[in-house]
Structures are given as C-alpha cells and as structure tokens.
Amino acid sequence: MxxxxxxxxxxxxxxxxxxxxxxxxxxxxxxxxxxxxxxxxxxxxxxxxxxxxxxxxxxxxxxxxxxxxxxxxxxxxxxxDPTSTSIPELEICSKKQPSEIAQKLKDLTKQYWAVPITVAGVSVVIGFLYLRRK
The missing domain is CATH 3.10.120.10 (Cytochrome b5-like heme/steroid binding domain)
Known part of the structure; x- marks a missing residue:
C-alpha cells in the first residue's frame, strides 16, 4: 500500500x-x-x-x-504541491525610480571624490609653500 x-x-x-x-x-x-x-x-x-x-x-x-x-x-x-505557484509577486516600479536612484548614485559619487581631491589639493599647496620657503 x-x-x-x-x-x-x-x-x-x-x-x-x-x-x-x-x-x-x-x-x-x-x-x-x-x-x-x-x-x-x-x-x-x-x-x-x-x-x-x-x-x-x-x-x-x-x-x-x-x-x-x-x-x-x-x-x-x-x-x-507542484500545482501551487511558488513564484513571488513582482514589485511594480514606476519609470521615475531609476532616475531617482541614478541621481542618488551621482550625488554619492561626487561626495566620495571630493575628499580625496581636497586632500591631494591641500597636499600640493602645502608642498609648494614648503619648497618656496627654502
């Protein structure tokens, strides 16, 4: 059985x-x-x-x-149960969301590049002033 x-x-x-x-x-x-x-x-x-x-x-x-x-x-x-659906529902996004996400990434990229560029710029200025004093 x-x-x-x-x-x-x-x-x-x-x-x-x-x-x-x-x-x-x-x-x-x-x-x-x-x-x-x-x-x-x-x-x-x-x-x-x-x-x-x-x-x-x-x-x-x-x-x-x-x-x-x-x-x-x-x-x-x-x-x-093989007849049941196990696929989760998809979340529907508006077309505006990708541009909002892209803008946030762009802003973050600007913030993170500002620090190293500032440090490099200050280092160059200090180096230039130091060499000029000698």
Missing amino acids: PTITKLYTMEEASQHNSNGDCWVVIDGKVYDVSTYLDEHPGGDDVIIATTGKDATDDFEDAGHSKSARELMETFCIGEL
Missing part, C-alpha cells in the same frame, strides 16, 4: 517562520524543523531566514554531511 504524502503550498510553509514553529522547503519536500532549531550548529536564525522560499540552494551551499541529510529526513512532513 503506497504511503499518502501530505502536500503543502509554499504560502502555507512560509507561514511557519518562528522559533516555535518553523518549516523549510528543500528539494520539493517540506520539513518541520521547529524542534531542531536549538540544536542546529549554524544557529536558528540561519534556518528561520530560509522560510518562505525554496531553501535548496542555501542548504546545498552550506555543505551538509551525509548524517545531516539523514537527520533531515526525520523532520519531513510532506512535499511541496
């Missing part, structure tokens, strides 16, 4: 994002790691930061051992 796997949506999994109630999604499986947070070697905040999204890349990038992967399977509570 095949086992029935509970299906969860990404939205449902992302609602479990606190120290007492934490689910993560890795490789299409949903894990309830609430009881493991205090034992996680990287700290609970690392795991909590991965809720609400597919944490597969974060998990793989951390280089978990074989024993860690085996332990992870004990926390599996189901699978991600």
